[in-house]
Amino acid sequence: MPDVLLDRPILPLVQPDERAARRTLREQVARLEQEQAQLLCSAWPRKCPRESAGGVGSALGGPRLLSLAELEELRDELAARVADARRALSDRTWVEEQNRRLIEEMMLDPASHKWRLVTSEDIGEPGCRNWHVRPRLGPLGMLMGWWRVVISSGCPLAA
Amino acid sequence: MTELELREGWIEPELAEEFPELSITSAALEVRPRRSPEPVRAQLRALADRYTGAKVVHMRQDPVPWAYRVFSRQVGIDPDTDRTPVEAIALERLRQGGLRSENIVDDALTLAIAETGVPVIALDADRLDGELGLRLAREGERMGGLRPLSARQIVVADAVKPVAVVLRDMSEEAGVTPRTERTVLCALGVKGVPRISVEEALWLAAETLYTDRRA
Numbered sequence: 001m002p003d004v005l006l007d008r009p010i011l012p013l014v015q016p017d018e019r020a021a022r023r024t025l026r027e028q029v030a031r032l033e034q035e036q037a038q039l040l041c042s043a044w045p046r047k048c049p050r051e052s053a054g055g056v057g058s059a060l061g062g063p064r065l066l067s068l069a070e071l072e073e074l075r076d077e078l079a080a081r082v083a084d085a086r087r088a089l090s091d092r093t094w095v096e097e098q099n100r101r102l103i104e105e106m107m108l109d110p111a112s113h114k115w116r117l118v119t120s121e122d123i124g125e126p127g128c129r130n131w132h133v134r135p136r137l138g139p140l141g142m143l144m145g146w147w148r149v150v151i152s153s154g155c156p157l158a159a
Numbered sequence: 160m161t162e163l164e165l166r167e168g169w170i171e172p173e174l175a176e177e178f179p180e181l182s183i184t185s186a187a188l189e190v191r192p193r194r195s196p197e198p199v200r201a202q203l204r205a206l207a208d209r210y211t212g213a214k215v216v217h218m219r220q221d222p223v224p225w226a227y228r229v230f231s232r233q234v235g236i237d238p239d240t241d242r243t244p245v246e247a248i249a250l251e252r253l254r255q256g257g258l259r260s261e262n263i264v265d266d267a268l269t270l271a272i273a274e275t276g277v278p279v280i281a282l283d284a285d286r287l288d289g290e291l292g293l294r295l296a297r298e299g300e301r302m303g304g305l306r307p308l309s310a311r312q313i314v315v316a317d318a319v320k321p322v323a324v325v326l327r328d329m330s331e332e333a334g335v336t337p338r339t340e341r342t343v344l345c346a347l348g349v350k351g352v353p354r355i356s357v358e359e360a361l362w363l364a365a366e367t368l369y370t371d372r373r374a
Contacts, residue, residue: 019177029229033229040216063327064311066233
């Protein structure tokens with residue numbers, strides 16, 4: 001038995017070439033970066049969640065030639081971030097769609113949506129426009145049930 | 160303006176193997192820093208007027224700025240926190256409401272970077288030893304004799320010493336000062352950036368630096 005035990009570990013004769021793997025990871029990072037850019041641009045003008053202080057790769061002390069493990073870590077972090085952004089955008093657009101539907105319902109039947117207010121930000125559009133269900137002629141309209149949707153004319157002029 | 164002599168810098172083999180399309184191109188000019196003349200300041204104002212919030216957001220989808228974002232990521236810089244030079248200029252414009260004129264050298268770099276998206280730096284030619292190139296920092300190496308560099312950091316170097324960290328800061332030993340007589344402009348090329356963009360960045364910067372002479 002002692003004859004088959006070696007006093008040193010068996011090492012491969014040829015060190016594996018990691019260059020191809022690193023190249024593939026860099027290509028994946030490039031694709032994820034493109035996806036992230038597309039998501040950010042399609043989210044505009046919505047307010048994006050603030051980027052964290054320690055973003056993807058910030059702990060790597062770049063610009064350096066990253067090792068395989070570091071590139072893998074970078075790719076995974078970036079993929080997670082892109083997935084989060086996609087989910088957040090998808091949730092946001094669903095809410096905006098509901099708000100657009102609400103505007104249509106408000107227009108069709110203002111009395112059922114008294115005092116409801118929807119802003120352009122709620123439907124993912126720039127500007128300060130809003131749709132507000134208000135009574136015609138103030139208190140008299142309230143008593144008489146004369147409700148209507150008032151569409152604001154936009155942002156106030158700069159002072 | 161006379162023909163600009165563009166020089167292709169050397170790339171350390173290990174770095175060239177990992178990033179085959181990495182390049183550094185430089186051009187030496189007989190220019191000293193001074194106050195920017197009015198036409199250059201007018202150019203800066205015109206450039207600032209062209210920036211809008213939407214343009215800055217969509218900039219990251221333009222091929223050249225995107226290529227530098229990708230390169231930044233691949234070398235461990237997060238471009239969302241440490242902005243690429245073109246994004247840093249755009250962000251400064253949005254924050255300050257304009258692009259402030261500093262001096263002719265800084266203004267020339269700002270104009271070249273903003274117009275082309277290619278990062279360009281300026282170095283003092285008389286404080287450089289030999290040809291410029293890109294390499295990895297050695298173990299325990301320091302920039303400017305003071306600032307320690309982490310091992311395998313990608314640096315712009317002359318034959319003797321590192322003079323700048325790629326997409327980051329420059330060595331005080333090699334930067335342009337009021338005493339500079341000759342300036343070397345350096346542009347970094349990465350995968351996805353056409354050669355013509357790199358050359359255009361250097362030409363634009365040189366043209367700005369020679370504004371008075373053209374007049």
